[in-house]
Amino acid sequence: MNLFIFTAAALLICTGFAFSAKQCEDCGNTSVPYPLSTGPTCGDQSYKIRCDAGTLLFDTVNNTYAITSINPSTQRLVIKPATLISNATCVASDIIHQGVQLNSSLPFNVTSSNTILYFNCTDNLLLSPLNCTSTSLCHVYANESSGTVAPCKDARLCCTFRTGGSSTAYMIRVRESGCSAYTSFVNLDPNLPVDRWPQPGLEIQWQSPRNQ
Template sequence: MVPLILSILLSLTSYASPLNACPKCGTTQVPYPLSTTPDCGNPNYKLSCNNHTLLFSSAGNFTYKVLTISPNTNTLIIQPPIIDQSTCQSSDLGLNGFRIEDDSPFNISKSNTVMLFNCSENILLSPLNCSSISPCRLLAEQGIGCRNRLCCSYLKDSSMTSRQIRLRIGGCSAYTCVVDFKPRQTVDAWNFGIELQWLPPN
């Protein structure tokens, strides 16, 4: 009886496993199903590890640093692109901002407040918050988000695409994002990042 129990336990241990999990990238654990090489994780959940830094690639192959991973909620947070303050343009403007492939298991979660900067006045016709009390104004006043440029904010929700943060010349040319934005928090307490969630593999 004891050998049978041991055999079952061993089979469960191998199923759960170190064989499917990818090795750490630097100090960051890479939990299943996330994958950094073809022989670990699930290749549909592809990330890359470059110089001990974990990276997420957009549909245009622009890479964003992975800041945190929460396997219990199937979420990870990536670093927003750099904003050139002299031109008020995000570094991924040439790719029209951030976009995830349509067949990807990842999408942009509803925990993100997106702040758009250097916008044309056409955006005032949209339902976005472009008022003097918009969160982006707080950021701009501290010199972080393109001072004296039209800016607007919005919370990602089901009425907007969950796979894109769109930029374009003649629209808005820069953006950043805050996860779980709370109006009463000071800017230095904001959690800057873009939270992505993934669907569990079948």
């Protein structure tokens, strides 16, 4: 009987330790909900993100983006889109990586809540299903924004689309033969004036771990 009690107690202690080790420590002032993992001893290793000097980072196939918010209840996080290379050009700083490209073998994908504004596009985009008309939101933003995409105001064609579907689940592509710059807004209300738009962000969701 004593051996049984000892064994049961030991199992409870081990189980409690394993459970407490599941969630990673906060990164700066930001909580890191399970299954996201910032280290080898916490979270689920299929859901790796990084904590660097109090800032959470999300690694794509060949680039890194800062995480601006995490919502564990909806299993979504928001990353900060790339800025322009300089104030004089309408080219995204991640064009060398062809934009945001997620690893399709990992449990992350782009949500359907993002409105993407593409800038400095070639005529090839006129054959796409994107809205590249003169009334597209990208024109509204470029004309009224004095900030991040001001250099794109006089650039060639711009286009707008809402993410979602298999063709946009894992990437927001920028390239010289398409569009060289972009920005993104989560849950954008197009009826609001530009000065009331949220800060740029790209929303990504994660799937539940298989063992849950």
